[in-house]
Amino acid sequence: MAIAKININLKIWRQENSKSRGRLESYKVNDVSPDMSFLEMLDILNEDLIRRGELPVEFDSDCREGICGTCGMVINGIAHGPKRGTATCQLHMRQFHDGQTITVEPFRARAFPVIKDLVIDRSAFDRIISRGGYISVNTGSAPEANSILIPKEIADKAMDAAACIGCGACVAACPNASAALFTAAKISHLALLPQGNPERKTRVRLLTEQMDREGFGNCSNHAECEAVCPKLISIENIARMRREFWRALF
Ligand code: SF4
Numbered sequence: 001m002a003i004a005k006i007n008i009n010l011k012i013w014r015q016e017n018s019k020s021r022g023r024l025e026s027y028k029v030n031d032v033s034p035d036m037s038f039l040e041m042l043d044i045l046n047e048d049l050i051r052r053g054e055l056p057v058e059f060d061s062d063c064r065e066g067i068c069g070t071c072g073m074v075i076n077g078i079a080h081g082p083k084r085g086t087a088t089c090q091l092h093m094r095q096f097h098d099g100q101t102i103t104v105e106p107f108r109a110r111a112f113p114v115i116k117d118l119v120i121d122r123s124a125f126d127r128i129i130s131r132g133g134y135i136s137v138n139t140g141s142a143p144e145a146n147s148i149l150i151p152k153e154i155a156d157k158a159m160d161a162a163a164c165i166g167c168g169a170c171v172a173a174c175p176n177a178s179a180a181l182f183t184a185a186k187i188s189h190l191a192l193l194p195q196g197n198p199e200r201k202t203r204v205r206l207l208t209e210q211m212d213r214e215g216f217g218n219c220s221n222h223a224e225c226e227a228v229c230p231k232l233i234s235i236e237n238i239a240r241m242r243r244e245f246w247r248a249l250f
């Protein structure tokens with residue numbers, strides 16, 4: 001049985017560069033398969049724009065498997081779109097209906113300046129990680145995996161936090177543009193494991209210091225970050241980051 005194709009109206013943010021003013025431009029994409037991903041639908045739009053001699057819409061993507069965190073955009077007012085726990089590249093057009101108008105905008109935050117159209121500069125996250133979101137102690141060669149026993153409940157919590165892909169949706173959804181969920185995920189996954197313990201206190205101090213320096217806002221517990229996170233990272237990690245911070249102070 002043939003799959004019914006749909007026609008979509010798009011309103012897409014176009015902005016030449018970080019200095020220029022942006023605006024929403026309207027486009028139509030016809031014969032969209034419901035099995036296409038949102039990015040494949042944008043690929044079709046871009047092929048059409050190139051054929052007409054117009055500039056394609058710039059957007060970031062890499063893995064298209066929900067792993068790399070580059071593909072974030074705000075779709076109908078929601079970071080990564082309407083499907084919970086799903087990155088933009090994993091969102092399918094079956095979430096939309098024939099004739100629907102979809103607004104597509106970049107993630108907006110002072111610390112994430114727009115480079116062009118839907119592409120933003122997320123290097124603020126890299127600078128946070130570079131302050132200590134890793135283990136630098138010399139552990140010699142890789143030890144046997146079972147030589148350090150870790151309770152399953154703790155290992156699960158650490159792995160859940162480690163699932164953060166650094167997409168920035170948490171920042172885009174937060175009314176304060178806070179990076180607390182991202183930073184807390186990085187602090188949590190290392191603080192929970194024995195390997196992360198030696199640098200635990202300096203790590204929380206340096207990462208939170210850099211988070212503030214980058215111009216992200218403060219967390220005031222709206223939990224919008226958790227609602228849009230494609231990896232369903234829990235705000236429980238923010239509470240843990242606060243406990244780690246106070247522990248490091250005293
Ligand atoms: S916490 Fe979630 S929303 Fe924020 S950067 Fe990580 S994966 Fe993306």
Ligand code: FES
Pocket residue numbers: 060061062063064065066067068069070071072087088089090165
């Ligand atoms: S393109 Fe890699 S997470 Fe979407």
